Amino acid sequence: MRADLDGLRLAVVNWRDPWHPAAGGAERYAWELARRLAARGAHVRYVTCRARGQRRREAVEGVRFVRMGGRFTVYPLVLAWTAARRRSLDAVIDCQNGIPFFTPWALPRRVPVFCVVHHVHDAQFGLYFPGWLARFGRFLEGPVSRWTYRRHAFVVVSPSTLRAVRDRLGWDGATYVVPNGAATPAPTPPDGLPERGDPELVCVTRLVPHKRTHRLLDMAEHLAAAHPGLRLHIVGDGPELAALTAEVAARGLNDTVTLHGYVPEDVKAALVARADLHLSASQGEGWGLSVIEAAAHGVPTVAYDVDGLRDAVRDGVTGWLAAPDEPLADTVERALKELDDPSRREQLVGACRHWAGEFDWARTTDRMARLVTAAVRAGTAATEDKRALVVAQDDAVQVVEGPVRDMLLAEHGGTVRVLRTATPLERLLGHPEGGSP
Structure with a gap:
């Protein structure tokens, strides 16, 4: 069932836009939804903060950008903007990056709001803010959000985030799963997989505290003796780049570790595609977009068994998960040994590409569009x-939730058979296990 978006007036509210210097996965998610919803007939305004040099107003791919305020001032300014247009919006996608925009305060009750939560930030506030401000952030993310969105709904990107909003935020309201999309999987080379040489490892990440990039240096230092030709490529920018550069030099790892900083998409894709393994040392994610993008190239991931990453990495199938408190070196060593077996490597590459193929921005947009309409x-x-x-229904079997399920049962209940409650994996994929999208 394709949603009819013609003329629907929609605001996508997000802390940053995809061209902001600090943009990441949350901005990719908001932008991919915004531009695809606009292409399908919705009137979309992307409301966000303004980085130095950015235009206050512009239109890109049919999406009208409205930029105002900075890191903190954007919140009251967005509320004022929303209040001034409260009668000219049909729905709002309110993206939470630790703190949501509390748009229901400025809207009539009849305007549905979807608060998008990528991951719960409670443990991260203390890494970035002084104690009093971290406590205030947790108060806004938890009790204030629960009260504000009680008549609306959360949208989460993974089963991990679904559990986290229930267990850590105490949210008991409506919650729907709309995952990230991914790039189209790369085709298998016609002449088979190339021969492996010295281990090539890659990590694509923002260089911020909770990504724990220093653990990758520990791993590289530990494995360099056994694998003198090992190379670790760290791709991404962030406030920790200078400190990380100094630490690489201090440890004598300049010949082993390359810090690429920000690189264009084609360069990033090439670095990932030629790697044996993709790595993540993050203490937790909402999902793991870089994991799926690596899988699209047939590259498995070694990560910690933590929120989000345990959903994005299928342990033993598309990668390997290490216990949260263990160093990564042992798991990476085990993964490299498995990749030495050509048949096992071929199996992993095929499984990665198949898994990445389950996630597509068009299907992500369709799921959100159906919920919104x-x-x-x-x-x-x-x-x-x-x-x-x-x-x-008829010959089609599907996974439905929220207002989509309610509308389907109300309008076609006589022809719809309820088979069972969906599993977490089925809820993530949007189709029955073993079925097709």
Whole structure:
């Protein structure tokens, strides 16, 4: 069922836009949704903060950008902007990066709001802010958000985030899963996989404290003796780049570790595609977009068994998960030994490409579009039934939740059979296990 978006007036509110110097996965998610929803007929305004040199107003691919304020001042300014247009919006996608925009405060109750949560930030506030401000951030993310969105809904990107908003934020309201998309998987070379040489490892990440990039240096230092030709490529920029550069030099790892900083997309893709392994040392994610983008190139990932990454990496199938408190070196060593076996390597590469193929920005947009249009028709994003269901209608079997499920059962209940409650994996993929999208 394709949603009808013609003329729908939608605001996508996000802390940054994809061209902001500190943009990351959350900005990619918001932008991919915004431009695809606009292409399908919605009138989309992307409301965000303004970095130095950015235009306050512009249109890109049919999306009208509205930029105002800085890191903190953007929040009250966005609320004022929303209040001034409260009668001219049909729905709002309110993206939370630790702190949401609390847009329901400025909107009529009939305007559905979807608060997008990539991951819970409670443990991260203390890494970036003094104690009093970290406590205030946790207060806003938890109790204030629970009260603000109680008549609306959360959208999460993975089963990990679904559990986290329930267990750590105490959120008991409507919650729907709309995952990230991914690049189209690269085709297998016609003459087979190339021979492996010295180990090539890559990490694509923002250089910020919770990514724990120093653990990758520990790993490289530990493995360099056994693998003198080992190379680790760290791709990405951030406030820790200078400190990391100094640490690489201090440890004598200049011949082993290359810090690439920011690179264009084609250069990043080439570095990932030629790697044996992609790595992540993060203490937790909402998902793991870089993991799936590596999988699209047939590159498995070694990461920690933490929120988000345990969803993006299928342990033993598309990569390997290390216990949260263990060093990565042992798991990387085990992974390299498995990759030495050509048949095992071929199996891993095929599984990675298949897994990446499950995630597509067009399908992500379709899932969000169906939720938004059903919520606009119902006059609310909320629902009493928190389950996602596997249902059959005619010859089609699908996974439905929230207002999409409610509308389907209300309008076609006589022809719809409820088969069962969806598993977490089915809820993530949007289709039954073993079925096709």
